[in-house]
Amino acid sequence: MAQTRFNVRTLLLIIAEALLIFWAMVAAAYLRLGWIDAYYELNEKYGFLKAGVVTLFCLAAFYLYDLYDFVVMHDRRELVLRLIQALGLAWVALAILMYAVPPLMIGRGVSLLALPLALVMMVAWRVAAHWLLGHPSVGEKILIVGSGEAAIDVAREVLERRDAGYRVVGFVDSRPELVGQSLINPRVLGTTAEMPDIIRREGVDRVVVAMAERRGQFPTQQLLDLSLSGDVAIEECASFYERLTGRVSLDMMRPSWLIFSGRGRQGRVSAVVRTVVHRSVALAGAVLSLPVALLAAVLIKLD
Numbered sequence: 001m002a003q004t005r006f007n008v009r010t011l012l013l014i015i016a017e018a019l020l021i022f023w024a025m026v027a028a029a030y031l032r033l034g035w036i037d038a039y040y041e042l043n044e045k046y047g048f049l050k051a052g053v054v055t056l057f058c059l060a061a062f063y064l065y066d067l068y069d070f071v072v073m074h075d076r077r078e079l080v081l082r083l084i085q086a087l088g089l090a091w092v093a094l095a096i097l098m099y100a101v102p103p104l105m106i107g108r109g110v111s112l113l114a115l116p117l118a119l120v121m122m123v124a125w126r127v128a129a130h131w132l133l134g135h136p137s138v139g140e141k142i143l144i145v146g147s148g149e150a151a152i153d154v155a156r157e158v159l160e161r162r163d164a165g166y167r168v169v170g171f172v173d174s175r176p177e178l179v180g181q182s183l184i185n186p187r188v189l190g191t192t193a194e195m196p197d198i199i200r201r202e203g204v205d206r207v208v209v210a211m212a213e214r215r216g217q218f219p220t221q222q223l224l225d226l227s228l229s230g231d232v233a234i235e236e237c238a239s240f241y242e243r244l245t246g247r248v249s250l251d252m253m254r255p256s257w258l259i260f261s262g263r264g265r266q267g268r269v270s271a272v273v274r275t276v277v278h279r280s281v282a283l284a285g286a287v288l289s290l291p292v293a294l295l296a297a298v299l300i301k302l303d
Contacts, residue, residue, distance in 0.1 A: 009140075009165065010068055013129060014059060020121050021058045025051035025106065028114035033107045041107050050106045054094060058118070061090040067126075076127065083122050091115050139167040140205040145192060145219065147173040147183055150237050151210035155184050157244050164244060169202045174217040192219035199232060210237035 029038040029047060041047045062068065065086040067079075091111065098105045105111070142158065144151045155168045170189035173179075178188045189198050198204070207226065211218060227234050242248050 013068065016125065016129075017062065017122065018055050018059060020125055021055045021118050022051050024118040024121055025054050025110070025114045028117055029106055029110050032110045032113050037107070047106050050104055053104065054090075054106075054111075054114075057094050057097075058087065058090045061086040061093075064089070076130065079126055079130070080123055083126065084119065087115065087119055087122070139165050141169050141203055142166050142206050142208055143169055143189075143195070143199060143202065143204040144171045144186075144208050144210055144237075145173075145195070145223075146210035146237070147171055147175075147178055147188060148210065152184050154208055154210055154237050154241055154244075155186060157241065159185060161244060166206075166244070169204060170198075172198060174211075174219070192217075192222060195219060195222050196226065199226070204232055206233045206235060206240075208235055208237050208240045 026042065026048075029041055029051075032038075033041060038047075042051075065082045067082055067086060094111065098111070144155055151171060155171075158164070158166045158168050168186045170186040171183055172190055172192050172195050173188055174192050176191050179190055181188050189202070195207075199207070207223070209223070223234055226232055238248070
């Protein structure tokens with residue numbers, strides 16, 4: 001699992017989507033109930049609070065479907081598919097909740113109208129947001145430690161996936177003679193000894209370590225100081241490459257990466273949670289649809 005830190009982009013994305021879903025519910029109430037009834041429903045029957053509950057369910061579903069992972073969501077078709085799945089999951093869960101607690105319903109038919117409205121708004125917003133993330137001036141700034149094939153491969157993949165939300169500012173290396181040389185498009189900005197100054201000057205958010213030869217050259221002290229300061233995230237190139245591309249590079253893989261890659265308990269817990277949620281929703285959907293199925297069977301028999 002990648003090292004994470006407070007990310008303003010993710011926070012802004014969550015706030016924007018919370019506002020979009022909230023106002024989609026409000027707009028659906030006015031469209032379905034009319035101005036007077038919607039005003040009464042929202043102001044006198046805690047409609048705004050109910051819309052907030054819907055918003056929280058949707059944000060939780062987005063999180064379950066990794067819709068706040070910029071690396072995972074660089075594929076627009078996958079983005080739209082996951083948005084549909086997440087909103088569908090949220091609405092099924094809300095339908096069960098409103099069936100169990102009828103006072104939570106915001107007027108008859110409002111939720112059914114809000115679903116397509118929220119979907120259209122979210123797809124338009126996400127497409128615009130991912131286009132914006134591809135702009136060179138926006139994105140998490142990455143400094144790559146190393147100048148070998150692994151470092152160049154990581155930089156090339158980042159350049160090919162601009163909408164993943166990353167931008168390479170350059171490289172640092174232990175050899176002074178490489179300073180100023182262009183390895184692919186970004187150049188070598190300085191030596192590893194100058195790394196703290198380069199990070200401050202360039203506003204680096206993440207350091208990706210991709211040194212082929214580490215014996216006697218690895219900047220242990222600089223990276224340790226940066227890690228303790230908490231100013232930047234530090235990540236092995238193999239882990240970053242896997243998150244970015246969805247593939248494991250055998251050339252980058254080291255025994256230490258297999259030990260610290262976080263593929264153990266967290267991955268199993270996440271899989272168990274998803275399985276429980278999906279099966280619970282499927283069971284609830286089957287139970288709720290049972291009366292309709294029985295009615296259809298009776299009508300077919302009578303016909």
